[in-house]
Each structure stands twice: as structure tokens, then as C-alpha cells.
Amino acid sequence: MTKAKVAILISGRGSNMMALLYASRLPDSPYEVVLVASNDPDAPGLALAAAEGVSTFGHSHKGLDRASFDAIMDDQLRAAQAEYVALAGYMRILSAGFVARWEGRMLNIHPSLLPRYKGLDTHARAIAAGDSHGGCSVHLVTAELDDGPVLGQIPVTITPGETADSLATRIMFAEHQLYPKVLAEFVGRERNPDWLLGKVRELALALPDAEEKASHGSPGFFVTGGKFFAYFTANHHQDGTIGLLVKASGAEEQAMLIDRDPDLYYRPAYLGPFNWIGIRLDQGNNDWEHLAEWLSKSWRLSAPKRLTKMLDIADEF
Missing domain, CATH: 3.40.50.170 (Formyl transferase, N-terminal domain)
Incomplete structure (x- = not known):
């Protein structure tokens, strides 16, 4: 530890x-x-x-x-x-x-x-x-x-x-x-996995039309009418890691992040080939603003266009 x-x-x-x-x-x-x-x-x-x-x-x-x-x-x-x-x-x-x-x-x-x-x-x-x-x-x-x-x-x-x-x-x-x-x-x-999950849950469910449901044995967060945009994992594959899984924009960004900061980012099992990125949460000094930004970005990659368009319009004001 x-x-x-x-x-x-x-x-x-x-x-x-x-x-x-x-x-x-x-x-x-x-x-x-x-x-x-x-x-x-x-x-x-x-x-x-x-x-x-x-x-x-x-x-x-x-x-x-x-x-x-x-x-x-x-x-x-x-x-x-x-x-x-x-x-x-x-x-x-x-x-x-x-x-x-x-x-x-x-x-x-x-x-x-x-x-x-x-x-x-x-x-x-x-x-x-x-x-x-x-x-x-x-x-x-x-x-x-x-x-x-x-x-x-x-x-x-x-x-x-x-x-x-x-x-x-x-x-x-x-x-x-x-x-x-x-x-x-x-x-x-x-x-502590329970405390970390609570923080992730708070940030994820603050996003529009976000819901929680267990998926692949882990707490998952998805957009109503859309797809999953985040998972919370705690030693899920006996890897000893507590992490947040979110969507990267593609394989190039995934590889760049891991190469730039391998202590923070990792390629998750199963979802890694689909351009998801793992962010470690168990090192004790989490930047929750940065994690909130990742959740928002991943939400946008998963949400229906009707929701992203509404947010884009709101952002203009």
C-alpha cells in the first residue's frame, strides 16, 4: 500500500x-x-x-x-x-x-x-x-x-x-x-474503495440524465437512452488496482496518456481494446477536478446528440 x-x-x-x-x-x-x-x-x-x-x-x-x-x-x-x-x-x-x-x-x-x-x-x-x-x-x-x-x-x-x-x-x-x-x-x-466509489458516484450522477447500474461486476454509469460512460473498479480482475474507467477519444490518445504518465493511467482489461482508459484512484492524492473533467468528456462521447446539443447551446451562454 x-x-x-x-x-x-x-x-x-x-x-x-x-x-x-x-x-x-x-x-x-x-x-x-x-x-x-x-x-x-x-x-x-x-x-x-x-x-x-x-x-x-x-x-x-x-x-x-x-x-x-x-x-x-x-x-x-x-x-x-x-x-x-x-x-x-x-x-x-x-x-x-x-x-x-x-x-x-x-x-x-x-x-x-x-x-x-x-x-x-x-x-x-x-x-x-x-x-x-x-x-x-x-x-x-x-x-x-x-x-x-x-x-x-x-x-x-x-x-x-x-x-x-x-x-x-x-x-x-x-x-x-x-x-x-x-x-x-x-x-x-x-x-478506501467505499469512499472512492462515493466520490465517483457523486461526480458521475451530477451529469445530465446519468444513472448507475452494475455491469461486468462493477458499478457502472450510463446516460439514459445512451451508453455507459464510466466504470468504477476495485481489484476487479485481481490486479490490486482501484480505478476509474472512462472513454478516450481513440487508441492514439490512450497510448499517449499511458506513455506520458504510467503511474496514473493504464490500459484496462477487456475495455482497453475499445479505447477506454483506466485512471488510478488508489494513490491517495486524487485530483477530483481532473477526474470530473474526464467523466464529463466520457459522458459526451456516450450521450445521445440531443443532450450534447443542449449542453453545447448552454455553454454558448
């Missing part, structure tokens, strides 16, 4: 970073840590990561505006070929441009049961409010602080006489359990 490449950003000792790193060493982990970076070159977590053989990068943010510093970090993430970013005690407010570049692929852990107590002093605020529980949340990062969709939470009981420090200590144990689990589930979904 190809593992997802994760970079972790820290500012201090990196306890959550180490929880993520050690979890990545388990045999069934769907991710590997390719970089640990910090806005503090002396952050203790960098030395710990380096001792474990992980590439590290440290650069002070002092004297740099937010966008310039984030550009430096972004360059390092991309040089490490990171596919996902995990914030683990990274004490920097991110620029909108940086967040946009990693939209949907950057996670954070926060020490409260979001949406309660965004920002700082979460434990003291929960105790002062008389809450029965504090806790932690893992969420997707958006431009607004601590406001992205919550992916997972663990509640932690607030006991009589609880202090902010004692609650923080116990919540940290919960964080170390929650973050690796949620990260693994999140990055693993793009290698």
Missing part, C-alpha cells in the same frame, strides 16, 4: 507530533511522516524527530510578515512532497493564502470540545463555565481560527477540584489517542 505523506508543524516540544510519528510506524498505518517543521529552530520537538530519522526544518518567523514566512514553510512542505499537513502545537496564525493552498488537506488538534472555547485558555474557561467535560477535537483547518469541520472528539470529565493544569494533563492523554486515529482515517479514505 502506498502511504500518504504527512508533514507536521510544531512550535515546541512536539508531544502530539511524537504520537503521530510513532503511530505511523505501526504496520497498518496509512501514512508516513516525511517532515517535521517549526517556526522555532530550537524547538525541542525538532531534535526528537531528527533522532527518529525524520527530516526536519526550522526557521524563525521573526522579522518576516505572515505571508512571507508561510511561503517559506510551504516551499519546504512541497519539497518534502507532503500530501497532508498536521498542525501539532503550531502556535502561528496562518495566512489565508497558505490555508487556501492546503484546503481540505490540513488538520489541527484543539484542546476543547469545539465549537466551544476556540482560541486560548480552553481548560480554565471550561472549568469556570461549570462544564461537566472538557476534551479535545481534531478539525480541518479553515481561514477562521478553530472553525473547520470537526473530524473527531474525545470528552474528558472535569472532576471536583479540577484545575486547568490537571485537566490539561489528562486531555493531553486523550489528544495522543485521538489525533493519530483521526489522521489515519482521514488520509486513508482516499485509499
Whole structure:
């Protein structure tokens, strides 16, 4: 299994970073840590990561505006070929441009049961409010602080006489359990056949008069009154591949695509001689806009002329 490449950003000792790193060493982990970076070159977590053989990068943010510093970090993430970013005690407010570049692929852990107590002093605020529980949340990062969709939470009981420090200590144990689990589930979904089929289904059935029906033992998508324009395959011919099959314009395009990018495109069994092309979905970094374009193109090659003419007219406007 190809593992997802994760970079972790820290500012201090990196306890959550180490929880993520050690979890990545388990045999069934769907991710590997390719970089640990910090806005503090002396952050203790960098030395710990380096001792474990992980590439590290440290650069002070002092004297740099937010966008310039984030550009430096972004360059390092991309040089490490990171596919996902995990914030683990990274004490920097991110620029909108940086967040946009990693939209949907950057996670954070926060020490409260979001949406309660965004920002700082979460434990003291929960105790002062008389809450029965504090806790932690893992969420997707958006431009607004601590406001992205919550992916997972663990509640932690607030006991009589609880202090902010004692609650923080116990919540940290919960964080170390929650973050690796949620990260693994999140990055693993793009290698999960059920999740991938759901994404393909959503895109395919959004096309005009598209319907779904099993064909050749796989989920297939066809145009009402027309032909099949896509199939979803998951190890269908014991080839170990999860893929989307769509129509190419001809044998020349099929051969060109495979020659240009053999890691992405392949000639599918049975349908290959009929100018279909396979696009791999199981490598964990799918370009869904590109896949939507392929589905639309294949739909046009399969749909009755009455539908394509209507779309051509609509496109003119």
C-alpha cells in the first residue's frame, strides 16, 4: 500500500507530533511522516524527530510578515512532497493564502470540545463555565481560527477540584489517542474503495440524465437512452488496482496518456481494446477536478446528440 505523506508543524516540544510519528510506524498505518517543521529552530520537538530519522526544518518567523514566512514553510512542505499537513502545537496564525493552498488537506488538534472555547485558555474557561467535560477535537483547518469541520472528539470529565493544569494533563492523554486515529482515517479514505466509489458516484450522477447500474461486476454509469460512460473498479480482475474507467477519444490518445504518465493511467482489461482508459484512484492524492473533467468528456462521447446539443447551446451562454 502506498502511504500518504504527512508533514507536521510544531512550535515546541512536539508531544502530539511524537504520537503521530510513532503511530505511523505501526504496520497498518496509512501514512508516513516525511517532515517535521517549526517556526522555532530550537524547538525541542525538532531534535526528537531528527533522532527518529525524520527530516526536519526550522526557521524563525521573526522579522518576516505572515505571508512571507508561510511561503517559506510551504516551499519546504512541497519539497518534502507532503500530501497532508498536521498542525501539532503550531502556535502561528496562518495566512489565508497558505490555508487556501492546503484546503481540505490540513488538520489541527484543539484542546476543547469545539465549537466551544476556540482560541486560548480552553481548560480554565471550561472549568469556570461549570462544564461537566472538557476534551479535545481534531478539525480541518479553515481561514477562521478553530472553525473547520470537526473530524473527531474525545470528552474528558472535569472532576471536583479540577484545575486547568490537571485537566490539561489528562486531555493531553486523550489528544495522543485521538489525533493519530483521526489522521489515519482521514488520509486513508482516499485509499478506501467505499469512499472512492462515493466520490465517483457523486461526480458521475451530477451529469445530465446519468444513472448507475452494475455491469461486468462493477458499478457502472450510463446516460439514459445512451451508453455507459464510466466504470468504477476495485481489484476487479485481481490486479490490486482501484480505478476509474472512462472513454478516450481513440487508441492514439490512450497510448499517449499511458506513455506520458504510467503511474496514473493504464490500459484496462477487456475495455482497453475499445479505447477506454483506466485512471488510478488508489494513490491517495486524487485530483477530483481532473477526474470530473474526464467523466464529463466520457459522458459526451456516450450521450445521445440531443443532450450534447443542449449542453453545447448552454455553454454558448
